[in-house]
Amino acid sequence: MSLAGLAMDPGGSGGGAAGPDLKQTEGPWTHAAGAVVQIQSETNGGLSQLETAHNGVEANTEGLETTAALTAVLFSWQQRLKSVRDEAGALEGPLRQVAKDHGEFEAYQRSRFSAIAPAPADKPKAGE
Secondary structure (H helix, E strand, O other): HHHHHHHHHHHHHOOOOOOOOOOOOOHHHHHHHHHHHHHHHHHHHHHHHHHHHOOHHHHHOOOOHHHHHHHHHHHHHHHHHHHHHHHHHHHHHHHHHHHHHHHHHHHHHHHHHHOOOOOOOOOOOOOO
């Protein structure tokens, strides 16, 4: 099915399948890329806080069974946070590329449509 075959939304609210205000922008993709950078930063901060909080635990709890459990929990959380950070890092580049591609596609489509669109009719001036 082509876009030309879809019904237009007469109100222009975008609620129809292909309303006249149908627009594709790169804004949401750029915003998502910024969000993953923030996730990386906050995850690194969490890793640092976790390590700082754990400093001295082994020395101060030597001989207790909880030392091994605390160390295991620390390791487990470090791995989880590193996984989140790394996955966010892997998403940044593709999200930015999608933003760029969408922006370029929008400009390309606009130029193609303007080449085939009928020229707007001159509106009569007031009093004519």
